[in-house]
Amino acid sequence: MQILRQRRGMTRTVLAGLIGMSESWVKRVENGQLKTPGLDMVLRVAEALRVRELAELTGSGSVRVGLFAGPGHRLLPAVASAVNQFPFEADRAAPSAAHLRSRLAHAWSARHSAPHHRDVIGGLLPDLIRDARIAVRQADSAAERRTAQSLLSEVYSLSQFFIAYQPDAALLWRVAERSMVAAQESEDPHAIGVAAWLTGQAYRDAGPRHYDAADEINQATLRFLGPLLAEAADDVLAIAGALQFEVGYTAARRGDTGTAWRYWDIAREMAERLPAEYFHPVTSFSRGIMGAHAVTVAVELHSGTESVRQAERAEAGVIPSRPRRARHRIEQARGYQLDRQGDVALATLAQAYEAAPETVRYNGYAKRIVLEETESKVPSRRHRASELAQKIGLLAA
Numbered sequence: 198m199q200i201l202r203q204r205r206g207m208t209r210t211v212l213a214g215l216i217g218m219s220e221s222w223v224k225r226v227e228n229g230q231l232k233t234p235g236l237d238m239v240l241r242v243a244e245a246l247r248v249r250e251l252a253e254l255t256g257s258g259s260v261r262v263g264l265f266a267g268p269g270h271r272l273l274p275a276v277a278s279a280v281n282q283f284p285f286e287a288d289r290a291a292p293s294a295a296h297l298r299s300r301l302a303h304a305w306s307a308r309h310s311a312p313h314h315r316d317v318i319g320g321l322l323p324d325l326i327r328d329a330r331i332a333v334r335q336a337d338s339a340a341e342r343r344t345a346q347s348l349l350s351e352v353y354s355l356s357q358f359f360i361a362y363q364p365d366a367a368l369l370w371r372v373a374e375r376s377m378v379a380a381q382e383s384e385d386p387h388a389i390g391v392a393a394w395l396t397g398q399a400y401r402d403a404g405p406r407h408y409d410a411a412d413e414i415n416q417a418t419l420r421f422l423g424p425l426l427a428e429a430a431d432d433v434l435a436i437a438g439a440l441q442f443e444v445g446y447t448a449a450r451r452g453d454t455g456t457a458w459r460y461w462d463i464a465r466e467m468a469e470r471l472p473a474e475y476f477h478p479v480t481s482f483s484r485g486i487m488g489a490h491a492v493t494v495a496v497e498l499h500s501g502t503e504s505v506r507q508a509e510r511a512e513a514g515v516i517p518s519r520p521r522r523a524r525h526r527i528e529q530a531r532g533y534q535l536d537r538q539g540d541v542a543l544a545t546l547a548q549a550y551e552a553a554p555e556t557v558r559y560n561g562y563a564k565r566i567v568l569e570e571t572e573s574k575v576p577s578r579r580h581r582a583s584e585l586a587q588k589i590g591l592l593a594a
Contacts, residue, residue, distance in 0.1 A: 198223075198226060198227055198242060198246070198254060199227040201246045201248060201253060201254070202227075202246060205246060205247070205404055205405065205406055206405075206406045207245075207246070207404075207405055207406070209223045209224055209227075211405060212242075212245055212246070214452050214499075215244075215245035215405075216238070216241045216242055216245050217241070217499050218238075233255075235572070236568065236569065236572055237565075237568075237569040237572065239251065239254060239255070240565045240568060240569065241565070242254065244561060244562075244565060246404075247403070247404045269363055269364050269365070270315050270319055270359070270363060271319075272315070272316070272319030272320060272322075272359075273319070273359075273360070273363055273365065275319070275322075275323050276319055276322045276323060276326075276356065276359060276360065277365065277368050278323070279322065279323035279324075279326040279327055280326060280356065280368060280371060280372060280375075282327070283330075289331070290335070291328065291331045291332040291334070291335040291336075291345075292328050292331075292332065294332070294341070294344050294345065294348060297325075297328060297329060297332060297345075297348045297352075298348065300321070300325060300328075301325070301348065301351055301352065301355070302478075303321075304317075304318050304321045304322075304325065304355055305355065305478040305479070306478075307321070308355070308358060308518075308520065309478070309517060309518035309519060309520070309521070310518075310519060311519065312519055312552070312553050312554055312555070313553075313554065313555050314519070314520055314553065314555060315359055315555050316555075318355060318358070318359050319359055322352075322355065322356055322359060325352050325355070326352055326353075326356065329345070329348050329349040329352040330349060332345040332348065332349070333345040333346055333349055333379075342382075343382070343383045343384055343385070344383070346379045346380070346382040346383035346385075346388075347379070347380070347383035347385040347387075347388045349379040350376045350377075350379035350380040350383060350385075350388045350391070350392055351388060351391065351479075353372050353373075353375050353376035353379065353392075354376050354391050354392065354395055354479060356372045356376075357369060357372050357373060357376065357395050357399075360372060361559075362559040362560065362561070363559070369399060370399065373392075373395055373396045373399050374396075376391075376392040376395065376396070377389075377392040377393065377396055379392075380392035380393075386421070386422055386425055386429075386433050387430075387432045387433050387436055389418065389421065389422075390418055390422060390433065390436030390437065390439075390440060391436055391479050391480070393414050393415065393417075393418035393440065394415075394418075394436060394439055394440055394443060394479075394480055396414055397411045397412075397414045397415045397418075397440070397443050397447075398411070398443065400414065401443075401446070401447050401450065405450070405451075408447050408450065408451060411443070411447050412444060412447055415440050415443050415444050415447075416444065418440055419437060419440050419441065419444075422436070422437045422440075423437075431471055431472065431475055432477065434467060434470055434471060435467075435471060435475065435477035435480065435482040435483070436477065436479075436480065436482070437467060438464045438467030438468050438471075438482050439464070439477065439480035439482040441460050441463045441464040441467060442460065442461060442464035442482070442490050444456075444460045445457045445458070445459070445460030445461045445463075445464065445490075445494060446490075446493065446494070446497065448460065449493070449494045449497035449498050450497050452498065452499075454498055457494050457497070457498060458494060461487075461490060461491060461494050464482075464487065464490065465487045468482065468483060468484045468486070468487050469484065471483065471484060476517055476518070481516065481518055481521040485512070485515030485516060486516060486521070488507070488510060488511030488512060488515075489511050489513075489516065489521075489524075489525040489528065491507040491510070491511060492504060492507045492508050492511050492525065492528045492529055492532055493528050494507075495507045495532060496528055496531045496532050496535065499535065500535070501532065501535035501536035501537070502536060504531070504532025504533075504535050504536065505532050505533060505535075505536045505538070507532070508528075508529040508532045508533065508545075511525065511529070513525050513526060513529075513548075513552075519552050519553040519556075520552075520553045520555070520556045522549075522552045522553070523549040523550070523552040523553035523556035523557060524549075524556055524560070526545050526546065526548045526549030526552065527545075527546065527549050527556070527557065527560055527562055527563045528562075529545045530542040530543070530545040530546045530549065530562075530563065530566055531562055531566065533545060534566050534569075539570050539573060539575070539578050540575075540577075540578055540581075542566055542570070543566075543567070543570055543578065543581050543582055543585060546563055546566060546567065546585060547585060549563065550585065550588060550589065554588070554589070557589050558589045558590060563589070564589065564591060567582050567585050567586045567589065567591060568582075568586065568591060569582075570582035571583050571586055
């Protein structure tokens with residue numbers, strides 16, 4: 198634990214805060230003064246240190262639990278191949294911008310409506326990636342090229358949703374960087390905002406050492422968008438609001454309560470400028486999503502009481518996207534578990550599974566809760582957790 202902590206440049210104080218224990222407890226574990234923690238705490242430490250195999254912590258090569266990187270999807274090789282190929286010579290004419298835009302709209306709709314959304318978008322992405330890149334190469338004018346670059350950036354953004362939580366971090370970063378380059382080439386404020394939003398998330402999820410990088414890209418993009426917001430279209434207002442929340446999210450990860458809630462308030466004010474029924478197709482930003490965002494802030498601040506209060510106020514039914522609704526249920530479950538309401542947490546995860554099974558299967562937080570509750574001292578809870586663990590592939594049936 199000490200070696201992994203030091204490799205990440207993390208102090209004992211920071212690690213203690215992330216796992217909800219005291220600095221002295223961390224020191225005693227690292228010095229061998231305490232026995233090896235139970236599975237629930239080992240999983241919590243693994244999450245904080247971004248360990249992908251528990252063997253790195255336990256020292257046992259037989260313990261291999263892919264908790265934070267989900268299983269490799271059967272379509273991942275095809276998507277990776279499309280990303281890694283480069284169309285030096287196009288074997289067909291590029292589709293029109295209108296045609297590409299229509300296919301993208303269909304793909305986003307499928308992502309939000311299909312319970313197994315990776316199956317759908319994984320099948321659509323290879324051709325979308327190839328055609329969008331051909332469109333850039335065959336553009337006849339500067340204006341056409343900028344439009345094609347904007348569409349290519351959006352295709353890469355969609356790709357990030359497919360690749361996320363799968364065992365290919367290098368591919369995720371490759372796609373994130375290409376999305377940002379294409380967005381900048383497009384000079385489209387919305388494309389730039391979306392690419393920055395996803396890249397900032399990639400930095401934040403890479404661990405505490407990268408929180409500053411996440412803040413830098415989010416804040417820089419907000420400064421770029423700021424002068425445009427007075428007369429901006431809804432999609433630009435939405436991406437600005439989503440970026441404001443991301444700053445608050447990262448602050449919550451740091452344990453900075455004041456900054457976290459201040460940026461949540463700023464994002465909420467931005468959401469109020471949007472039409473009541475508006476829902477951003479990439480970030481899910483909307484008026485209705487702010488309740489879910491409040492749950493996330495409270496959970497990341499490790500406040501069980503506040504997490505439950507926000508969880509009970511937030512309405513999942515106002516979120517039209519299946520995977521985003523499932524993600525919200527997972528955040529609610531985290532809050533209930535923080536408040537030691539294990540039965541409610543499992544019931545909430547069951548609702549998440551009903552909305553989007555894939556989202557639960559690929560989410561490290563959901564899997565951690567389920568695994569912890571399989572060791573509950575309450576037989577009924579242990580049984581319920583084991584059944585859910587079988588459904589999401591953590592335990593053999």
